[in-house]
Amino acid sequence: xxxxxxxxxxxxxxxxxxxxxxxxxxxxxxxxxxxxxxxxxxxxxxxxxxxxxxxxxxxxxxxxxxxxxxxxxxxxxxxxxxxxxxxxxxxxxxxxxxxxxxxxxxxxxxxxxxxxxxxxxxxxxxxxxxxxxxxxxxxxxxxxxxxxxxxxxxxxxxxx
Amino acid sequence: xxxxxxxxxxxxxxxxxxxxxxxxxxxxxxxxxxxxxxxxxxxxxxxxxxxxxxxxxxxxxxxxxxxxxxxxxxxxxxxxxxxxxxxxxxxxxxxxxxxxxxxxxxxxxxxxxxxxxxxxxxxxxxxxxxxxxxxxxxxxxxxxxxxxxxxxxxxxxxxxxxxxxxxxxxxxxxxxxxxxxxxxxxxxxxxxxxxxxxxxxxxxxxxxxxxxxxxxxxxxxxxxxxxxxxxxxxxxxxxxxxxxxxxxxxxxxxxxxxxxxxxxxxxxxxxxxxxxxxxxxxxxx
Numbered sequence: 001x002x003x004x005x006x007x008x009x010x011x012x013x014x015x016x017x018x019x020x021x022x023x024x025x026x027x028x029x030x031x032x033x034x035x036x037x038x039x040x041x042x043x044x045x046x047x048x049x050x051x052x053x054x055x056x057x058x059x060x061x062x063x064x065x066x067x068x069x070x071x072x073x074x075x076x077x078x079x080x081x082x083x084x085x086x087x088x089x090x091x092x093x094x095x096x097x098x099x100x101x102x103x104x105x106x107x108x109x110x111x112x113x114x115x116x117x118x119x120x121x122x123x124x125x126x127x128x129x130x131x132x133x134x135x136x137x138x139x140x141x142x143x144x145x146x147x148x149x150x151x152x153x154x155x156x157x158x159x160x
Numbered sequence: 161x162x163x164x165x166x167x168x169x170x171x172x173x174x175x176x177x178x179x180x181x182x183x184x185x186x187x188x189x190x191x192x193x194x195x196x197x198x199x200x201x202x203x204x205x206x207x208x209x210x211x212x213x214x215x216x217x218x219x220x221x222x223x224x225x226x227x228x229x230x231x232x233x234x235x236x237x238x239x240x241x242x243x244x245x246x247x248x249x250x251x252x253x254x255x256x257x258x259x260x261x262x263x264x265x266x267x268x269x270x271x272x273x274x275x276x277x278x279x280x281x282x283x284x285x286x287x288x289x290x291x292x293x294x295x296x297x298x299x300x301x302x303x304x305x306x307x308x309x310x311x312x313x314x315x316x317x318x319x320x321x322x323x324x325x326x327x328x329x330x331x332x333x334x335x336x337x338x339x340x341x342x343x344x345x346x347x348x349x350x351x352x353x354x355x356x357x358x359x360x361x362x363x364x365x366x367x368x369x370x371x372x373x374x375x376x377x378x379x380x381x382x383x384x385x386x387x388x389x390x391x392x393x394x395x396x397x398x399x400x401x402x403x404x405x406x407x408x409x410x411x412x413x414x415x416x417x418x419x420x421x422x423x424x425x426x427x428x429x430x431x432x433x434x435x436x437x438x439x440x441x442x443x444x445x
Contacts, residue, residue, distance in 0.1 A: 021317050064322075
């Protein structure tokens with residue numbers, strides 16, 4: 001290999017990736033200061049983003065153990081008493097609280113009995129809470145339908 | 161494989177090497193092996209997941225139909241592992257680049273699929289694989305020391321971003337109080353750290369430990385998220401490897417699948433020579 005080809009070259013791909021890292025970092029650092037960014041990210045966690053494309057573009061943004069995410073599971077619709085499943089205390093989950101239904105182990109433990117499940121998930125960040133209610137409805141042959149009953153911001157305590 | 165001998169003008173044998181040999185190749189291999197290990201770490205889990213997703217399909221109109229398919233997740237997972245293997249054994253630059261692009265494509269699909277979007281393994285592996293693709297484009301033509309220097313910088317920039325991603329989401333009362341980690345880990349998680357703490361301390365003390373454990377995580381992720389990319393390559397490599405390893409070591413074994421790729425990416429800094437004209441980059445491994 002001659003020295004000509006070893007000379008530092010223009011590297012647009014390097015610049016492009018570094019630009020991507022910077023964009024993601026700026027987005028992350030603005031989140032504590034702009035409630036709208038936190039809301040967008042919480043909607044991302046709840047699969048409640050306005051469109052799949054807007055959700056997908058956020059996929060590379062790292063979000064390990066973000067927000068206070070909680071879930072409650074019921075075997076009866078909200079308002080009916082005496083659920084068999086223990087919904088007396090919401091449990092925390094690390095991120096993407098929808099994983100209690102979408103991820104393999106949660107999906108198996110909740111849906112393998114083949115019955116309806118009602119799941120309430122909440123994500124909280126600096127005074128804001130997004131609550132989403134999901135009904136997993138059996139539609140035959142082991143299949144379930146994901147029905148998003150509601151998804152709304154419960155409290156806006158303001159940024160601290 | 162990693163170098164060769166040639167004769168210079170003085171008649172002495174000097175080390176001459178293929179441009180993609182030596183430290184450059186080792187850096188490539190370490191990142192690829194770490195990404196592969198992270199993905200393979202959950203192999204048994206994905207065998208179970210494969211059965212569950214086929215038996216219990218969940219129809220959600222939010223996802224396109226093909227991103228709900230159990231077959232898609234199966235073949236993209238296997239495709240990402242295959243792409244890494246072929247990229248490593250292929251050796252030719254065009255094979256490496258082709259396989260790296262397939263690797264990035266498969267992991268991007270995993271990151272968007274209904275059954276795996278919630279697993280941060282694919283976020284860290286995707287960023288490491290983007291690095292691999294970029295690195296593969298320069299392995300056969302760039303000056304090794306310069307490529308390694310830029311590779312290490314890009315690696316620690318990505319590692320800083322990953323740490324900040326963890327930190328910023330924890331700048332909230334639920335984490336500062338330790339409430340989240342207490343519920344997820346301290347109450348009943350079967351892992352050596354938490355088993356030991358539960359056996360050794362009463363409930364009240366345990367709750368206090370959870371608070372300080374959580375604050376320690378926030379402080380470490382914040383400090384190194386802001387500062388890791390500024391450190392010299394070898395210091396950053398040592399810090400990155402230590403931090404990412406310790407996060408899994410003190411939390412749970414499944415986190416290695418998320419963090420092994422970051423450990424590998426951080427380790428690239430160890431291969432950066434001290435000076436730009438350090439000939440040890442050429443063919444000496």
